Amino acid sequence: MWGEVCYCKRMLVWLYQEAVKLAKSIFEAIKERRSNREFRSDPVPYDTIRQIVEYGLKAPSAGNMQPWGLIIVKEPEIKARLAKAAFGQKFVSDAPVVVVILADPKRSAARYGDRGSMLYCIQDTAACIQNMLLASVGFGLCTCWVGSFDEQDVASILNLPGHLRPVAMVPIGYPMESNLPRGSRKDRPWDEVVKIIE
Numbered sequence: 410m411w412g413e414v415c416y417c418k419r420m421l422v423w424l425y426q427e428a429v430k431l432a433k434s435i436f437e438a439i440k441e442r443r444s445n446r447e448f449r450s451d452p453v454p455y456d457t458i459r460q461i462v463e464y465g466l467k468a469p470s471a472g473n474m475q476p477w478g479l480i481i482v483k484e485p486e487i488k489a490r491l492a493k494a495a496f497g498q499k500f501v502s503d504a505p506v507v508v509v510i511l512a513d514p515k516r517s518a519a520r521y522g523d524r525g526s527m528l529y530c531i532q533d534t535a536a537c538i539q540n541m542l543l544a545s546v547g548f549g550l551c552t553c554w555v556g557s558f559d560e561q562d563v564a565s566i567l568n569l570p571g572h573l574r575p576v577a578m579v580p581i582g583y584p585m586e587s588n589l590p591r592g593s594r595k596d597r598p599w600d601e602v603v604k605i606i607e
């Protein structure tokens with residue numbers, strides 16, 4: 410009996426996730442994505458996180474070098490230490506999952522020298538991060554790109570080998586009911602940022 414209830418619950422969660430995915434076009438996801446710093450404590454299924462990361466790994470990269478690494482953190486003590494390394498941004502540890510995205514400058518440098526290690530590997534990981542932010546919207550999840558942290562601290566918390574550079578942390582979780590709909594954001598005017606050459 411109890412097993413059947415659990416099965417039905419899992420089915421309902423799966424159906425909900427599929428419905429959310431079907432309901433959102435890429436355009437809607439781009440428009441809807443906002444940084445969110447409040448998360449429900451509900452766990453995010455591993456399969457969902459895996460799919461989000463896989464969408465991240467589909468990002469373009471210079472020469473298809475894929476100079477990235479990702480660490481999925483669910484362990485509360487490590488999340489708390491990451492939040493501290495992010496200068497006390499507590500919402501990092503409030504999220505049920507934090508994905509830390511690493512760049513591998515050596516991998517890009519092997520092909521592109523300084524331009525690879527200083528620019529391409531950072532651009533490539535940024536594309537990977539953005540893919541994950543958008544995919545998260547598709548699953549009804551919310552995220553925040555966190556780039557303000559002490560790199561040395563994060564490297565030591567995660568025992569990173571010296572050649573890997575932590576670029577961002579992305580806390581992922583379900584939004585608080587009270588947090589929706591989110592306020593509008595002020596975008597810079599088109600004419601200020603776009604120039605057309607005809």
Ligand SMILES: Cc1cc2nc3c(=O)[nH]c(=O)nc-3n(C[C@H](O)[C@H](O)[C@H](O)COP(=O)(O)O)c2cc1C
Nearest residue numbers: 442443444445446495498553554555556557558594
């Ligand atoms: C490179 C980068 C670093 C960021 N670092 C942080 C951060 O450390 N903490 C934070 O709360 N938000 C951070 N953000 C999120 C921005 O504050 C946010 O994207 C911006 O205010 C626009 O709001 P929106 O994401 O809701 O559209 C970062 C975003 C980027 C792209």
